[in-house]
Amino acid sequence: MNQARTVTMAEIARRAGVALSTVSYALSGKRSVSQETRDRVQRAIEELDYRPHRPARALASRTSRTLALFLPSPQWSLVPVQQTFVAGAAQATSDHDYALLLSTAPSEPEEITGLLEKGRADGVILMETLLRDPRVERLKQREHAFSLIGHCEDTDGISFVDIDFTGAVRKSVAHLAELGHRTVALFNFSEDLLEAGYAGGIQALRSFEEAVEELGLRGIHRPCGHTVPEAYAVARDLLENVPSCTGAVTTGWQFTGLLAAARDLDLHVPEDFSVVSVIASQFAETVTPALTSVDWPAFEAGRLAAEMLIRRLAGGEDPPTQIVIRRDLVVRESTGPARARVGATL
Amino acid sequence: MNQARTVTMAEIARRAGVALSTVSYALSGKRSVSQETRDRVQRAIEELDYRPHRPARALASRTSRTLALFLPSPQWSLVPVQQTFVAGAAQATSDHDYALLLSTAPSEPEEITGLLEKGRADGVILMETLLRDPRVERLKQREHAFSLIGHCEDTDGISFVDIDFTGAVRKSVAHLAELGHRTVALFNFSEDLLEAGYAGGIQALRSFEEAVEELGLRGIHRPCGHTVPEAYAVARDLLENVPSCTGAVTTGWQFTGLLAAARDLDLHVPEDFSVVSVIASQFAETVTPALTSVDWPAFEAGRLAAEMLIRRLAGGEDPPTQIVIRRDLVVRESTGPARARVGATL
DNA sequence: CTGTTAGCGCATTCAG
DNA sequence: CTGAATGCGCTAACAG
Numbered sequence: 001m002n003q004a005r006t007v008t009m010a011e012i013a014r015r016a017g018v019a020l021s022t023v024s025y026a027l028s029g030k031r032s033v034s035q036e037t038r039d040r041v042q043r044a045i046e047e048l049d050y051r052p053h054r055p056a057r058a059l060a061s062r063t064s065r066t067l068a069l070f071l072p073s074p075q076w077s078l079v080p081v082q083q084t085f086v087a088g089a090a091q092a093t094s095d096h097d098y099a100l101l102l103s104t105a106p107s108e109p110e111e112i113t114g115l116l117e118k119g120r121a122d123g124v125i126l127m128e129t130l131l132r133d134p135r136v137e138r139l140k141q142r143e144h145a146f147s148l149i150g151h152c153e154d155t156d157g158i159s160f161v162d163i164d165f166t167g168a169v170r171k172s173v174a175h176l177a178e179l180g181h182r183t184v185a186l187f188n189f190s191e192d193l194l195e196a197g198y199a200g201g202i203q204a205l206r207s208f209e210e211a212v213e214e215l216g217l218r219g220i221h222r223p224c225g226h227t228v229p230e231a232y233a234v235a236r237d238l239l240e241n242v243p244s245c246t247g248a249v250t251t252g253w254q255f256t257g258l259l260a261a262a263r264d265l266d267l268h269v270p271e272d273f274s275v276v277s278v279i280a281s282q283f284a285e286t287v288t289p290a291l292t293s294v295d296w297p298a299f300e301a302g303r304l305a306a307e308m309l310i311r312r313l314a315g316g317e318d319p320p321t322q323i324v325i326r327r328d329l330v331v332r333e334s335t336g337p338a339r340a341r342v343g344a345t346l
Numbered sequence: 347m348n349q350a351r352t353v354t355m356a357e358i359a360r361r362a363g364v365a366l367s368t369v370s371y372a373l374s375g376k377r378s379v380s381q382e383t384r385d386r387v388q389r390a391i392e393e394l395d396y397r398p399h400r401p402a403r404a405l406a407s408r409t410s411r412t413l414a415l416f417l418p419s420p421q422w423s424l425v426p427v428q429q430t431f432v433a434g435a436a437q438a439t440s441d442h443d444y445a446l447l448l449s450t451a452p453s454e455p456e457e458i459t460g461l462l463e464k465g466r467a468d469g470v471i472l473m474e475t476l477l478r479d480p481r482v483e484r485l486k487q488r489e490h491a492f493s494l495i496g497h498c499e500d501t502d503g504i505s506f507v508d509i510d511f512t513g514a515v516r517k518s519v520a521h522l523a524e525l526g527h528r529t530v531a532l533f534n535f536s537e538d539l540l541e542a543g544y545a546g547g548i549q550a551l552r553s554f555e556e557a558v559e560e561l562g563l564r565g566i567h568r569p570c571g572h573t574v575p576e577a578y579a580v581a582r583d584l585l586e587n588v589p590s591c592t593g594a595v596t597t598g599w600q601f602t603g604l605l606a607a608a609r610d611l612d613l614h615v616p617e618d619f620s621v622v623s624v625i626a627s628q629f630a631e632t633v634t635p636a637l638t639s640v641d642w643p644a645f646e647a648g649r650l651a652a653e654m655l656i657r658r659l660a661g662g663e664d665p666p667t668q669i670v671i672r673r674d675l676v677v678r679e680s681t682g683p684a685r686a687r688v689g690a691t692l
Numbered sequence: 693c694t695g696t697t698a699g700c701g702c703a704t705t706c707a708g
Numbered sequence: 709c710t711g712a713a714t715g716c717g718c719t720a721a722c723a724g
Contacts, residue, residue, distance in 0.1 A: 006463060006465075006701085008700090008701055008702085009701065009702060010701080010702095018710075018711085019710060019711040019712070020701095020702085020711085020712085021702095021703080021704075021705095021710080021711065021712080021713095022709090022710060022711075023702095024702065024703060024704080025703090025704095025709095025710090028703080030703085030704085031704095031709080031710090032709070033709075033710085034709065034710090037709085037710080051460055051463055051464045052464065052701085052702075053405070053464060053465045053700085053701050053702070054401075054464045054465050054466045055400075055401040055402075055404035055405040055410060055465045055700085055701080055702095056401075056405050056465070056700070056701030056702045056703090056716090057701075057702055057703080058401035058404075058702095058716095059399070059401045059402050059405050059700085059701080059702075059703095059715095059716050059717065059718085060701075060702045060703040060704080060715080060716055061702080061703060061704095061716085062703095062716075064401060066447075071433070071436060080426060080429070083426070083429035083430075083432070083433065084429075086429070086432070086448070087417070087429065087450075090417060090448045090449065090450045091450050093448075094449055094450045099447050099449070099466060100447065100448045100449070101412075101445050101446065101447060101448075102432070102436045102439075102445075102446045102447075102448055103436065103440055103445070103446070104433075104436045104437050104440045114397055117352065117397050118397045118398060118399060118400045119352075119399045119400050119401045119402070119717090120400045120401075120445060228628075228631050228632055253632075256631075256632035259634050260632075260634060260636070263634055263635075282574075285574050285602075286574055286599075286602035286606075287633075287634075288605050288606060288609055288633070288634055289609075290606070352717085354716090354717055354718085355717065355718065356717080356718095364694075364695085365694060365695040365696075366695085366696090366717095366718085367694080367695065367696080367697090367718095367719080367720080368693090368694060368695075369718095370718065370719060370720085371693095371694090371719095371720095374719080376719090376720085377693080377694090377720095378693065379693075379694085380693060380694090383693085383694080398717085398718075399716085399717050399718070401716090401717080401718095402700090402716070402717035402718045402719090403717080403718055403719075404700095404718090405700045405701065405702090405716090405717080405718075405719090406699080406700055406717075406718040406719040406720080407700085407718075407719055407720085408700075408719095465701090
């Protein structure tokens with residue numbers, strides 16, 4: 001393919017009748033350049049349609065103006081919220097004249113520091129972080145720039161943005177309690193994630209148990225993957241075997257299987273069963289019935305994660321930025337007053 | 347941040363007691379190297395944890411091993427199918443040791459050729475292509491490597507992957523006809539896209555009209571954006587004002603608003619109204635009722651688009667790859683026998 | 693099969 | 709405020 005006669009700085013310099021370095025400084029502003037020479041340089045640039053060659057710049061300056069974002073799983077295509085992070089990060093990087101590199105690699109710690117050390121990127125955004133995350137530890141140890149979408153146990157000196165799962169679950173349970181529900185379930189993240197120490201899931205479980213206790217409810221905890229079949233199976237089991245349970249909170253996309261199972265068992269939402277989900281509002285609204293939910297502003301989170309990283313790379317050593325996004329519960333159609341199901345008592 | 351003592355090829359050469367170029371050739375295989383020297387180089391590499399510096403390599407070799415993918419709109423976060431393309435492309439690039447660059451930039455023709463000419467990427471993947479697309483024309487003119495997810499009028503010499511919208515719509519209409527529906531609607535892509543010459547939309551309209559004609563049905567064409575409010579408005583208008591219409595085909599995500607409108611008008615799907623959509627199956631299954639649909643295998647499409655581009659970059663000048671994905675209609679719950687709606691006749 | 697050398701395009705030091 | 713010179717780390721001729 002065409003490597004099209006790439007115009008170099010040297011040509012600009014000749015054309016403008018100045019030194020190579022002057023062009024460089026005129027461009028970067030790292031040294032003052034007289035208005036006149038700057039104009040001439042500018043004109044030459046436009047006339048020749050010059051574009052700085054990024055790899056050359058990266059080699060000389062030792063920075064790539066690139067952020068890397070690692071996608072967690074290969075089944076990534078199934079989890080919309082993560083896709084939305086990416087969109088947000090892409091927006092932010094574009095806005096700041098950075099590039100965003102996407103990688104689905106196994107994302108083992110070495111792979112990711114490798115990317116930085118090969119000069120492909122200046123910083124990394126990590127998602128789906130664990131309470132004790134080996135990737136984070138390696139990045140810290142090697143003193144790389146990074147930011148997280150999610151939480152770690154040790155937040156010391158690290159930048160992250162996350163949603164307040166604790167508050168989200170608490171509010172959801174409280175809402176169900178107010179509607180008179182006495183036995184409620186939590187569709188938490190999958191067993192695997194919980195075992196691995198996925199922070200959101202652990203926070204969710206903890207606050208679920210606290211809320212249930214405080215409000216004098218009976219709580220049923222159900223770890224559950226986000227795929228339809230999985231959620232369907234878990235939901236069906238719950239609905240068939242725990243008739244006293246009249247409402248549930250899902251930490252994400254599990255509501256799909258839950259709604260399907262309810263329908264197959266001829267249970268109506270919200271008449272027979274109430275559902276609250278932590279999920280991006282644009283999805284909550286597309287479902288029938290629309291979901292009462294706590295909005296997970298994933299686009300915003302992705303944007304913030306990228307921006308804080310860019311700021312850090314630009315600014316040097318400022319203190320880390322740590323953002324926890326809190327959202328109020330929005331009541332839509334999927335929740336309603338508790339009503340005993342056939343064969344059950346409230 | 348740490349630019350960590352980056353190990354260079356020179357150090358490897360010294361350590362292995364060979365020439366710099368020998369290390370390079372041992373790595374690239376572009377020249378035969380004796381087994382013994384290769385081993386010594388390999389050992390030195392491991393001992394020093396050497397990683398080739400990408401920008402340097404890009405500068406010297408004039409290739410970045412990077413693909414760029416441009417996201418169309420800023421509201422991109424709302425259209426899952428496009429996100430799935432990205433996931434597929436990311437998978438493919440990772441698999442082939444390429445990097446994937448994401449950009450939300452206005453994606454004006456100059457921006458995108460600029461990216462290539464700055465050496466940031468070797469090729470581009472474009473989505474949401476128009477029948478006559480200025481971006482494509484510029485890329486062709488400048489002889490850049492690219493592939494499309496979508497269609498152009500002039501497919502001469504260009505690589506693309508697309509879904510067969512013509513067949514998808516035809517099958518959908520035929521299905522409704524078999525169920526006895528006599529008046530059916532097409533929720534096509536938005537007016538804007540159609541006017542801009544969006545190929546999928548034009549194919550859809552054309553084949554809709556043909557199918558309707560052949561089968562002796564009455565067809566109603568409704569351009570409609572993919573957002574819930576927009577689709578809701580269009581659907582509500584249709585359902586209220588055209589009671590004879592008992593079924594619809596959507597080219598994408600518009601079913602959300604359609605289902606919501608039907609529900610609000612107390613129309614049941616599929617008893618009172620049938621819906622067929624062209625949409626990724628993982629979404630079709632999550633909806634209640636599950637949608638009869640033609641699967642849009644977006645992940646696969648993204649993967650293919652990246653792979654054909656990589657092959658082209660590697661192989662030189664082979665002929666373009668052109669793939670049209672055909673899928674059969676999968677009948678799920680959202681379609682059923684036609685039944686006259688109150689106040690309407692079939 | 694191996695070594696030497698000259699750039700790739702830009703940033704940046706050092707003189708002026 | 710400007711110019712000349714050096715080198716970033718690697719690839720690819722060019723010589724053996």
